[in-house]
Amino acid sequence: MTDKTLAADARPTNPTYPEGMVTVIDHPMVQHKLTILRDEKTGPKQFRELVKELAIFEGYEATRHFQLESVTVKTPIRETTAYTLKGRKVAIVPILRAGLGMVEGILELIPAARVGHVGLYRDPETHQPVEYYCKLPEDIGAREVLIVDPMLATGGSASAAIEFLKAEGVSSESIRLLVILAAPEGIQAVVETDPQVHIYTCAIDERLDDHAYIVPGLGDAGDRIFGTK
Numbered sequence: 001m002t003d004k005t006l007a008a009d010a011r012p013t014n015p016t017y018p019e020g021m022v023t024v025i026d027h028p029m030v031q032h033k034l035t036i037l038r039d040e041k042t043g044p045k046q047f048r049e050l051v052k053e054l055a056i057f058e059g060y061e062a063t064r065h066f067q068l069e070s071v072t073v074k075t076p077i078r079e080t081t082a083y084t085l086k087g088r089k090v091a092i093v094p095i096l097r098a099g100l101g102m103v104e105g106i107l108e109l110i111p112a113a114r115v116g117h118v119g120l121y122r123d124p125e126t127h128q129p130v131e132y133y134c135k136l137p138e139d140i141g142a143r144e145v146l147i148v149d150p151m152l153a154t155g156g157s158a159s160a161a162i163e164f165l166k167a168e169g170v171s172s173e174s175i176r177l178l179v180i181l182a183a184p185e186g187i188q189a190v191v192e193t194d195p196q197v198h199i200y201t202c203a204i205d206e207r208l209d210d211h212a213y214i215v216p217g218l219g220d221a222g223d224r225i226f227g228t229k
Helices: 001-011 028-038 046-060 100-109 156-169 184-193 220-227
Strands: 023-024 066-073 079-084 091-097 117-121 129-135 144-148 175-178 198-200
Touching: 023 066, 028 046, 046 100, 046 144, 046 175, 046 198, 046 220, 091 100, 091 156, 100 220, 117 156, 144 156, 144 198, 156 175, 156 184
Parallel strands: 023 198, 091 117, 091 144, 144 175, 175 198
Antiparallel strands: 066 079, 117 129
C-alpha cells in the first residue's frame, strides 16, 4: 500500500444521513488544522487563528450553491465573459460568544455580508438554551443566512437560533449552519427542528458526555478562543 493510499484511507468518512443535509468537510488541510485545534496544548492565539481558517474552508462549501451571472469585462488583453454573484445578499449570525471566533473568516470570504448576533447560554441543569440577546439586520428575511458556532453539542442553541430567524421571515432553504465539531445528538436535534437546514461540519464526534460536552471534542470553544475558564 502506498503512502498516498494510506493518507486517503486516514481521512474521516462522510456519514450519510437520510435527509442528505449534512456535509462533513474532509479536506486534508481541514483535518490537519482540526487536529491542532483539538490539542490541549494549543494556546488561545493559535486556537483563534485556526477557528478563523476553518471558518473560511466551511464558508467555501456553504456558498457553493450561490448562483452566478455572466458579465463582460476587459482584461489587459481583450474583452471576455466572466461571472459574478447573482441573487440575495448574505448575513452572518454568530451564536454568542464562541460563534464570534468564526465571523472574521467568513467576512474575509464575503466582505459585504451583514452581521447579526444571537446571545444564548446553556442552563447548567437542564442544558436548554436561554436567550439573553438577539439583534439582526432589518432585511434579514431577504438574505442568505450563515449561522456560525464552533460546537454543535445538544443542538439546543442552534435550534433556537434557527427558530428566531424563521420568526423574522428567513426561509429554511436560506439558512446554513456552520460548525467545527458536531455530536450526533446535536445533528439529530437540528434535523428534528428543521430538516431543510443544511449543516456543515469539519467532523462528527462520538457522543455527548454526562455534562453535554462533545467527546472527544476540544473542550469549551469559547474559553479556548478568549482565554477564559
